[in-house]
Amino acid sequence: MSSIADPVAGTPRSDAATAPDAKAAAASSAPAIALPVAGERELRLDLFRGMALWLIFIDHLPTNILTWFTIRNYGFSDATEIFIFISGYTAAFVYGRAMLEAGFVVATARIMRRVWQIYVAHVFLFTIFLAEISYVATRFENPLYSEEMGIMDFLKQPDVTIVQALLLRFRPVNMDVLPLYIVLMLFLPIVLWLLKWRADVGLALSVLLYALTWHFDWYLTAYPSGFWIFNPFAWQLLFVFGAWCALGGAARMSRILSSPVMLWICIAYLTFAFFVTLTWHIPQLTFLMPKRLEQWMYPITKTDLDVLRFAHFLALAALTVRFLPRSWSGLKSPWLRPLILCGQHSLEIFCLGVFLAFAGHFVLAELGGGAVTHALVSVAGILIMWGVAWVISWYKHSADKGASKTKGTVINADMAGGSA
Amino acid sequence: MRPGSGAVLVLTLLAGLAAAGSARAQDAATPQACDVPPYLLSTESTLPKVAEAVKNARPLTVLVVGSRSSTILASESSAYPAKLQAALKEKLPSIPVNLSVELQTGKTAEEVDPGLVKLVEAKRPTLVIWQTGTVDAMRSVDPDDFRSAIDEGVVALQNAGVDVVLVNLQYSPRTETMISAPPYLDNMRVVAQQHSIPLFDRFAIMRHWNDAGDFDLFSTFHGTDMAKRVHACLGRALSKFVLDAARLDQAQQN
Numbered sequence: 001m002s003s004i005a006d007p008v009a010g011t012p013r014s015d016a017a018t019a020p021d022a023k024a025a026a027a028s029s030a031p032a033i034a035l036p037v038a039g040e041r042e043l044r045l046d047l048f049r050g051m052a053l054w055l056i057f058i059d060h061l062p063t064n065i066l067t068w069f070t071i072r073n074y075g076f077s078d079a080t081e082i083f084i085f086i087s088g089y090t091a092a093f094v095y096g097r098a099m100l101e102a103g104f105v106v107a108t109a110r111i112m113r114r115v116w117q118i119y120v121a122h123v124f125l126f127t128i129f130l131a132e133i134s135y136v137a138t139r140f141e142n143p144l145y146s147e148e149m150g151i152m153d154f155l156k157q158p159d160v161t162i163v164q165a166l167l168l169r170f171r172p173v174n175m176d177v178l179p180l181y182i183v184l185m186l187f188l189p190i191v192l193w194l195l196k197w198r199a200d201v202g203l204a205l206s207v208l209l210y211a212l213t214w215h216f217d218w219y220l221t222a223y224p225s226g227f228w229i230f231n232p233f234a235w236q237l238l239f240v241f242g243a244w245c246a247l248g249g250a251a252r253m254s255r256i257l258s259s260p261v262m263l264w265i266c267i268a269y270l271t272f273a274f275f276v277t278l279t280w281h282i283p284q285l286t287f288l289m290p291k292r293l294e295q296w297m298y299p300i301t302k303t304d305l306d307v308l309r310f311a312h313f314l315a316l317a318a319l320t321v322r323f324l325p326r327s328w329s330g331l332k333s334p335w336l337r338p339l340i341l342c343g344q345h346s347l348e349i350f351c352l353g354v355f356l357a358f359a360g361h362f363v364l365a366e367l368g369g370g371a372v373t374h375a376l377v378s379v380a381g382i383l384i385m386w387g388v389a390w391v392i393s394w395y396k397h398s399a400d401k402g403a404s405k406t407k408g409t410v411i412n413a414d415m416a417g418g419s420a
Numbered sequence: 421m422r423p424g425s426g427a428v429l430v431l432t433l434l435a436g437l438a439a440a441g442s443a444r445a446q447d448a449a450t451p452q453a454c455d456v457p458p459y460l461l462s463t464e465s466t467l468p469k470v471a472e473a474v475k476n477a478r479p480l481t482v483l484v485v486g487s488r489s490s491t492i493l494a495s496e497s498s499a500y501p502a503k504l505q506a507a508l509k510e511k512l513p514s515i516p517v518n519l520s521v522e523l524q525t526g527k528t529a530e531e532v533d534p535g536l537v538k539l540v541e542a543k544r545p546t547l548v549i550w551q552t553g554t555v556d557a558m559r560s561v562d563p564d565d566f567r568s569a570i571d572e573g574v575v576a577l578q579n580a581g582v583d584v585v586l587v588n589l590q591y592s593p594r595t596e597t598m599i600s601a602p603p604y605l606d607n608m609r610v611v612a613q614q615h616s617i618p619l620f621d622r623f624a625i626m627r628h629w630n631d632a633g634d635f636d637l638f639s640t641f642h643g644t645d646m647a648k649r650v651h652a653c654l655g656r657a658l659s660k661f662v663l664d665a666a667r668l669d670q671a672q673q674n
Contacts, residue, residue, distance in 0.1 A: 151558050
């Protein structure tokens with residue numbers, strides 16, 4: 001979903017070349033060009049967004065061998081953090097420039113169009129989810145799970161459920177990210193305006209909102225009960241921080257980022273997080289954890305973007321920026337091409353990933369299957385994501401060449417089928 | 421997140437997959453073994469009241485408080501509480517083992533709380549086994565509220581002078597896309613740690629059986645047969661867990 005930037009990136013094509021302010025060095029590169037030539041796009045963003053998409057997909061499937069390669073097993077933060085941060089970064093980069101060149105109203109209008117696209121994508125996914133659930137509900141009657149199957153009861157009152165889903169209040173498991181994204185994007189115009197006016201004030205306000213959320217326990221309620229799994233009041237911090245970095249913050253921080261002290265702090269913290277995580281997987285090690293520390297640290301909430309998670313992401317990001325220069329030749333290597341391709345079409349590929357996760361569950365449920373099938377489903381999913389990303393970029397670069405820039409989602413593109 | 425080797429890594433991985441996978445599948449060849457790795461059955465926390473009762477040869481009274489996953493509809497005698505009782509009787513032949521089950525169907529932890537102490541007063545158990553979390557997860561109760569609910573419940577039980585064992589959710593792969601278990605599992609673990617009470621990790625154990633091929637928990641099997649077998653295994657595992665936590669394992673076993 002971070003992809004927001006993507007399609008948009010295609011639209012205001014020309015602007016890319018003129019960086020908003022020369023200082024946005026770090027941000028810089030990313031000319032939003034989506035033409036085959038692909039100018040100086042910031043490939044690192046695409047790469048990590050693509051990686052986040054793959055990891056999110058794998059994390060959404062039942063545990064299998066590939067799960068051990070997802071970062072959440074090695075530290076506090078996971079792919080969601082990467083995703084939201086890059087989303088904020090790219091969104092600010094693209095729409096920030098639009099705001100500078102075309103003004104607040106036009107930029108807002110473009111953002112709202114993007115919000116609409118994400119919303120439609122969400123509803124589309126919900127429909128697929130409904131289909132899957134309805135099928136499972138009628139076929140599956142294992143008495144072992146008679147209690148758990150009660151979750152299907154919502155099917156008995158579709159009038160309420162579907163309306164609540166359209167209001168983003170009813171969100172099945174694994175469908176929480178797009179609603180978060182929609183809300184974050186809705187407020188992007190204000191965020192951008194603030195950041196343009198006084199970047200640090202904007203960031204400070206975001207931190208303040210985060211702190212107040214923690215202090216007063218603010219949250220959004222969900223249907224039929226509960227709350228939003230990703231609390232937008234807390235997660236906005238990461239999004240705004242991404243935007244702040246894109247609009248020059250990253251460049252201003254480069255001094256700090258390259259200092260050796262920073263390096264060691266990051267390494268120390270990541271190591272610490274790694275060992276803590278290790279005790280989750282190897283309960284025999286739990287005795288090594290001081291009780292005091294446990295009581296202070298746990299639970300590390302994902303809903304409210306725990307500070308420990310945020311810090312973990314920052315440390316990862318700092319090391320990445322340090323050791324992976326924008327000019328790194330590996331970014332052009334064909335081996336990383338699939339990741340970058342997926343990252344360049346993130347809304348489409350994200351939605352596809354959610355769908356494939358549903359489908360994967362479904363296949364596993366129907367075929368049964370052991371470790372091999374599980375792993376194969378994951379691998380097949382990733383290959384499909386790559387394939388579709390390739391097709392989408394083919395559409396953009398070849399099929400639609402000359403035609404007006406499409407901003408369609410993969411769904412549209414797919415429907416359009418061979419007509420092109 | 422190590423980008424450099426990303427794709428290479430993935431590919432190497434794929435290559436290694438087949439091997440690892442088939443090795444795994446072979447383990448699965450022996451069904452119904454339902455062994456549980458020792459680390460899932462050991463706990464640092466203890467059950468002093470249970471240990472004391474057994475050592476003084478007093479009757480052991482167990483109260484299971486749970487939701488619908490603590491029973492099998494229409495065959496309660498095959499559900500894990502009954503199996504637990506049988507296993508305890510077998511391992512503690514010298515003392516009477518009483519067990520009763522109080523189903524709190526469809527109630528969240530918070531809704532169970534007020535009745536806990538009354539139940540204890542009525543049944544006078546030595547040990548309360550509290551199975552919870554499923555209803556909360558299905559209703560996606562705020563995990564913080566869930567945590568404080570269990571916390572209160574556990575404190576109330578401890579104040580009432582009984583030992584407590586928490587039992588968490590079932591591993592239910594079919595509903596994984598609909599019920600988000602992790603926050604509830606985490607919070608139960610936290611509460612158990614804070615109060616030093618044993619947590620029977622039903623979720624991890626069942627997932628282990630599924631992964632090892634002992635049970636295909638994805639299956640759409642309709643009869644109660646598999647449910648009975650799973651519960652028999654759960655009851656046996658739970659008995660080992662309780663005896664281990666009471667540090668009676670070596671001493672009392674025949």
